[in-house]
Amino acid sequence: MVAFARGGGSDFIARLLAVKLGEKLGQPVIVEAWADVSGNLGAELALKAPPDGYTLFLAAASYTVNPSIYRLSFDPLKDITPIAQLTRGPFIVAINPKVPANNLKELVDLAKRQPGKLTYGSAGNGSIVHMVSEYFLDTTGIDIVHAPYRGTSPTLTDAIAGHIQVVFGTVASTLPFVKSGQLKALAVTTSKRLLALPDIPTVMEAGFPSYQVTNWHGLVAPKGLPKDIQARLGKAVNEALTMPEMDSCMAQDGLTAVGGRPEEFDALLRREIRQWGALAKKRGIKAE
Incomplete structure (x- = not known):
């Protein structure tokens, strides 16, 4: 079942x-x-x-x-x-390509300079993506607003459109949009890189060694x-x-x-x- x-x-x-x-x-x-x-x-x-x-x-x-x-x-x-x-x-940490950040550290620095200005999406309050995202905010001490959706598809649609800026997505749902250039991958959440994205570092490699999901x-x-x-x-x-x-x-x-x-x-x-x-x-x- x-x-x-x-x-x-x-x-x-x-x-x-x-x-x-x-x-x-x-x-x-x-x-x-x-x-x-x-x-x-x-x-x-x-x-x-x-x-x-x-x-x-x-x-x-x-x-x-x-x-x-x-x-x-x-x-x-x-x-x-x-x-x-x-x-x-892993989950993939991805952003809308128009967000002025080329790596995860730059995203965190941007969020610290502009607390509450960026928004991340999830499939709803209490979803696994909500928890994974909040864990990252808690680890880094940044303030990014949560936008809960009813499912993964509308979350990614709004991330691509730029209505939200950040998403922690599963590989199956997020990778196609990274490959097409509609989203920009900054990191993956596991201790090892994703074979399909060998140039994208882990969150740990990106400068946040205590974070792994x-x-x-x-x-x-x-x-x-x-x-x-x-x-x-x-x-x-x-x-x-x-x-x-x-x-x-x-x-x-x-x-x-x-x-x-x-x-x-x-x-x-x-x-x-x-x-x-x-x-x-x-x-x-x-x-x-």
């Missing part, structure tokens, strides 16, 4: 994995999308299913943001059985999943992720395959829930 609309990044990863996972398990894997603004509906439905291994939930990075923003009907840690992290990748996906099951089924699913997922064609397919969205043990994915979830919770409290971030 996926908590976002068909055709989006999470849906793409789910369908790519479903084909390979079906081959490994010897039975079809069907993807169902239950989209809502927060992404909580799909999680709620999946995590309240019987813990028999037949219902899995593909969690995205926003999964660790939501506990600090929404009143959830489930516990995002206690009500799951982690399987494995699936992917990781990863966009990711992972697979969980409802709590109470038997250990043998958890192990079988984990083995199948890890084998699927190592298939040669997976890397090339994921690279289309600027992602790389991760895999690993359920304990490692559980640690990521716990770490990010604490991180985003502290940031939401400090910055006064609430859902719309």
Whole structure:
């Protein structure tokens, strides 16, 4: 089960994995999308299913943001059985080409000279892009006004038109506009550069060594999943992720395959829930 609309990044990863996972398990894997603004509906439905291994939930990075923003009907840690992290990748820090900044430091300097004059966009209050952006503002001490939109497409449309100046976008949604020159990329948020943009530095390389954020996906099951089924699913997922064609397919969205043990994915979830919770409290971030 996926908590976002068909055709989006999470849906793409789910369908790519479903084909390979079906081959490994010897039975079809069907993807169902239950989209809502927060992404909580799909999680709620999946995590309240019987813990028999037949219902899995593909969690995205926003999964660790939501506990600090929404009143959830489930516990995002206690009500799951982690399987494995699936992917990781960066967000792209991009600006309208008319903004007088050639690199990230120049953008920060501009924002410091003109506090409250620049505007950044996101897919809504409490979205992962909102949190990633506010984390950067908090790290650098700059004041850029938040413009919440209802989705990624209108955010990018207004960034291209110059109605807003800054956006922290996913690779899948933002890279085409960078390639076409409609947006200017200044940095990527991971510790390593993006292969598709080898000349664009990381935020850390650009002079802000304490800032690093990863966009990711992972697979969980409802709590109470038997250990043998958890192990079988984990083995199948890890084998699927190592298939040669997976890397090339994921690279289309600027992602790389991760895999690993359920304990490692559980640690990521716990770490990010604490991180985003502290940031939401400090910055006064609430859902719309």
